[in-house]
Amino acid sequence: MLNKNTSVILLLLAALFSGGKLAALDQSVLQRAFDTVSPALCVLTFTQETTDPRSGEQMRQNGFAVGLNVAPEGLLLSNGHLQRENVQTFNFRVTFRIDGKEQSHPAVLLKKPDELNISFLRIQSERPLSLPSVQFDFQAGLALAEPVAIMGILGESMDFNRAIQEDRVISVVDSPRLTYCLGTPLKMGFVTGPVINSRGRVVGVTGFDLTVAEGGEIFSRSGHPLVYQASLFEKHILTPPDQTQESIEAEEAWLGIFTQPLKEDFAEYWKIDEAGGLIVSTVIPDSPAANDGILPGDIIRRFDGQSIRATQDRDVIAFTQMVKEQTPGAEVKIELLRDGESFHLTTTLGRRPRAAQDADEYMDEQLGMSVREITRDLRILLNLGEEVQGVIVRRVVSGSPAQAARIQPGLIIMSMNSFTITNLEEYQEAAAFFERDKTDEITLFIRAGAQTGFLRLRPRWQHER
Amino acid sequence: MIHKFFSDSMFFSRRLLPPGLLLILSLILSSCAGLSVNTQDRVLSARNRVAPALVHIRPVKEVFVSGKRTEVLTVGSGFIISADGYIVTNEHVAGESSEVWCILSDNTEHQARVVGVDPYTDVAVLKIEAERPFPHVNWGDSDAIEAGQMVLAMGSPHGLARSVSLGIISVPDRYLEGASGMTSPYNNWIQTDAAINPGNSGGPLVNLKGDVVGINARMLSGAENLGFAIPANIAREVVTEIVDHGRVQRGSLGLVFQEITSKTDDPQARGVVIADVAPMSSSYEAGIRPGDVLLRLGDRPLQARYEEELPAVRKAVADLPVGEALQLLLSRGDEEMEFTVTAEEESAIKGINAEFSEWGFTLVELTPELARRAQLHGHTGVLVSGCLPGGLAAISGLTPGDIILKVDEEDISSLAHFMDLYKTLQDSKQKLTMLFVQKGALTRFVLINRADNQSFVLDREILDHVE
Structure with a gap:
């Protein structure tokens, strides 16, 4: 009995696989896609500084990501996690491998679109560039269970070799926008990798959505990789985001x-x-x-x-x-x-008021802390009434006078000696005065949570460089 | 607020040493074998004086976790203070309990009545009854203790009844800033290296005369031999209030104080810095502002140069009679100014919890401090403390931390008010109830649809049936 049942299931499975609907991609399709698309893949190396929002402690590390070039003059799509709250990414270097030869350029981050967890970078070069770039099919969509190929790079130990892997659309998500869910976990080097459908068309890139708390969008707290359909970022390729941020705000x-x-x-x-x-x-x-x-x-x-x-x-x-x-x-x-x-x-x-992630920040090297303006969203997040004016401490340098004065990230500075501080400019003015005056002691009026109080800070002017 | 918890850069009030002669005598004696015998005897006699009055306490505590009220059995310590059966322990041992069982040194078990609790000092008073008089302890003078003096900690560490540990007073007046929900605004702490563990809470700290100089209440976890006791003199006053009135009433001016050195090192500076003034308090109405320095409370001069002097200042305010006007002398800049204020009654530190099983959630009374943190105008609303997963409240989108401001169109003034409305709703046939809630700076509407609850009720019925 048991044997008979098993064989029926096996038969059914065999039928499914030979039915062609769930067939894997043809090797020749993969090879052709690899040949045309992989030159547009580049290795993006960078330094990332993560700030612990509570302690203000900072940690630096080097990292890499895959960059996908979408314009001959050098416009890259990359992992949106480069631009996150409490993370600063810099020292970008982009390396292409064209006909076996490496070519390297610096790059700068552009403003991140709010609706997608993708970062855009502009490659910098003194002479005009003509780099291999990928051509998206902006019309093409994907279907449930459709096989796809994803291109990416292997790690440093594998000499950043270009690679291709197969996957399948396991779910079609239709809200808040059309997105496809992939079945296999993605390695770092495949995030923002181009996604190729069974006809060899580049239909989008892979990615992960952020949660609301991280300043991004909703779902995929599940950790499932997604495919961002090319039509979602078509407009950003045609008119790349600005390097500066003000102009974008003005439009919203x-x-x-x-x-x-x-x-x-x-x-x-x-x-x-x-x-x-x-x-x-x-x-x-x-x-x-x-x-x-x-x-x-x-x-x-x-x-x-x-x-x-x-x-x-x-x-x-x-x-x-x-x-x-x-x-x-x-x-x-x-x-x-x-x-x-x-x-x-x-x-x-x-x-639209500026969000905390775009807030102006001032690093006070002398006192050893950075402060930023209280943006509208921080005011809502921290539930601060309109009567609370000041600057908010973002981080405190270890061993600094600020730390010795028990200043902590999240504290709001409302006055310093006779200076009332209601915004970043006023802080900077006060800081400049203290430095000129070599003030030996600063009494701060602060707010921590729902309570106010005083702190005394002793600057160390003799430690000037 | 400003984190100073257990920092080592604190200043301590310098206590005078006792007369030199005694000290010299004890120094001489300590060099001979005579003292060790003597000390042994004194430890024994101190232990023997207190041991009969030592109480092993097993409270059944009410805890409100994930939207449900549950009861848990815990262990603590205590001691009998009178022949008629008053027992002292910690508020965190006997508070919020549905019943409290006391096991005495003769192994008899008594169910105790909770006479009253005071979360501000972490003191609770219990009462047990019997025909015979109970053995009881004597209070010692906690102002007379000094660092280095030998003490015993007695109680039930980790439930091990009748345990005694020996140590010395490490610091007689340690200032502990409120942290992780624990606050002790009106007292400094006796720090001791006598081993104190969970379960020692409420037990006596005893000097070698066999008098109780403190109530063991806290320990620094992750550290060794850093235990803290509430000074007996503070505790005695609170105990008397509780025995006489069932509770402790305190005055409040809506002021938060900071030591003078938070603003200046000037040795001439007097008074205590006002760090914060509660909005809508009589101090605020009178025009007192943060940064003012309070010099005199009525006729009484105040001084807090260092932070360990703050509890005494706060206590002076707490001792003010509620509802009576008094003059404050303040300095602002170079000027001295007088203000007339009225002490209000200090509000409860903890709100009352309540369970609403049909909706599957628990609420806690909004204390003025919580209301202030939530930037609520006026003291309205009740705070959602937990939602039972799968319960009606959770299904409807209510989350812990929400403050319910309105039920249908009615503003909620207190937990009792909500309970009344809830009862009416449960008795009525009304299917839909609209809540207007606040979380942080955001408000929203939450609709409770009792039709959604049917499956939940059904499940329960089936379960009941199976049982």
């Missing part, structure tokens, strides 16, 4: 609310005939929304002429994107439901 509009979808049972509770819409859950003080009278509990049903019928958590992200793409200063009509009544208002969108 801001309303200043947090929302949640109006699901069926919420609609039932509030006796609204039709579910769908965005419930305003939080209004940020002093934001355009607050100034124009939007209140928590309002339900957005129409924004700028577009009907809002959100019922899923992911729709919130789409709405945020919709607001971002408006122009700051634009007047937008919003239709709300307030206490069951339809309510119209016009709001003037503001400019």
Whole structure:
């Protein structure tokens, strides 16, 4: 009996494998793909400095990642983990291997797109470059169980040799955007590696999404590698992100609310005939929304002429994107439901405030700490009222006067001797004064958590270089 | 706040040495064999005086973990202080317990009544009853102790009843800043190298006369022979308050103090630095601001040059009668200024927990300190302390740390208020309940749909049936 059953299963399995649908990629397809795409792969080496957010301790290490060149003049896609909170990456060097010969260039990071965990780098060269680059098929998609090939590089001990591996799409994720899930764990050298479909087309790159806490997007806390379809970053290849950050911020509009979808049972509770819409859950003080009278509990049903019928958590992200793409200063009509009544208002969108990761920072070499401005998102994260003004300590140098004064990362400095500190410029002015004056003692008025207090700091001017 | 926990760069108030003669005498004696015999005798007699009054305590503690109330059996120590059966132990031993069992030195077991607890000093008072008088200890004077003096720690380390360890007082007045939820604003600590382990909590620290000079309460884990006891003089006062009134009432001015040296080294500087002023307190209303230096509390001059002088300052404020106006003398810059303030009652340090089993979650009363940290205007709301996985609260998206501000349209003023509303909701047929909650700076709506709970209830019914 048992034998018979087993043989039936074996037969079925054999049928599946010979059916052709789950066939592996043809060796010749792989070889051809390797020949055309691998020259655009390069080895990106860098130094990374990680700051422990609690202790402020820093650790440096060298690393490498695969870089994928997408333009002859030198535009690279690489692992988005190069740009993370509490991580600084620098000393970029890009090495191509063209016809067996190595060619090396410096590179700089560009602003990271908020919607994708991919970093962009611009290769620097005095003379114009004509580097091998990869051509994406922006239209092509993938199908469930479709076999794919991924290209990458092996580690240093393998002399960074180019490599190719097979995988399969094990799941198609359709929200918050179309993404494909791969079945096999990826080695470091294959992250942001090009993904090739069964017809030999380069359809995207591999990657991992970040969690919200890391400043990225939602899912894949699972650790499953994903395929970012080429259409997701097409616009960034055509118009590469800026090296400076201000210009990007200027373009993004801001309303200043947090929302949640109006699901069926919420609609039932509030006796609204039709579910769908965005419930305003939080209004940020002093934001355009607050100034124009939007209140928590309002339900957005129409924004700028577009009907809002959100019922899923992911729709919130789409709405945020919709607001971002408006122009700051634009007047937008919003239709709300307030206490069951339809309510119209016009709001003037503001400019999206800077996020903590882009905040200006000042390294005070003399006192041995770096401080940064309190950005809007930090204010929300730390639940600081508008009355709390100052600069926030980012890190403290080991053995420094700041450490001796028991200053810790996360502390907010509100005054130093007679200087009131409300922003980074005021800190810098005070610091410059202390240095000129050789002030022997600085009393700081600080806030740690919900409490204020004083600390005394003794600078060591004699230790000047 | 500013982390100074166990740092070694602290200053200590210099205590006067006792009369030189005694010291010399003991030095001479210590060189002969005579003393060791003598010491042995004194250790024995001290131990024998206290041992009959030593209590092994087994409380059944209520703990609220992941949205559920559970009971756990723990072990602690204590000692009888009166013939009619009052027992002293730690608040962290006997507080939040559903029952407390005491095993005396004669191995008799008594269920004790918790007379009262004081989390601020970690002192609890229990009462047991019997026909006969109980053996009891005598309190010693903790202000008369000095570093180097021999002491015994008695109690039930790791549940091992009747244990005695010997050591000396390492530091008589160690200042410990509040850390990891433990705070002791009104007292310094007796530091000893007599072995203290978990389970010693609530047991007596005894001098060689056999008097209790402290209540063993803390140890520094990861270290050896660093134990800490609450000074007897502080404890006695608290015990008396608890015996007389069931609790300790303290005054508060909404002020946080720092030692003078946090601002200046000037040897002429007097008073105590005001580091923070609670919004909405009478001090804030009167115009007192951080950075002011408090010189006089009514007629009483105050001084805290070093941090170990802070507990005495805080205690002076706590001793103020609640509701009475008094004058404060402050210095601001070069000026001296007078302010009239009224002491309010110091709020509870811990909120009461409660379980709501139908929704599968636990709530804790929002203390003013928690409300302040959450930047809540006014003391409204209740804090979600835990959600049972799979329970209605968890399914609905409620998470620990959420503060429930509103139920349907009604603002929540207290835990008791929420309990009333909850009971009404449970009795009614209402299917949907809207909560307006806050976490950090963000607010959101959470809908409790009792229809979602049916499968949960069903499972329970099936389980009941199986049993």
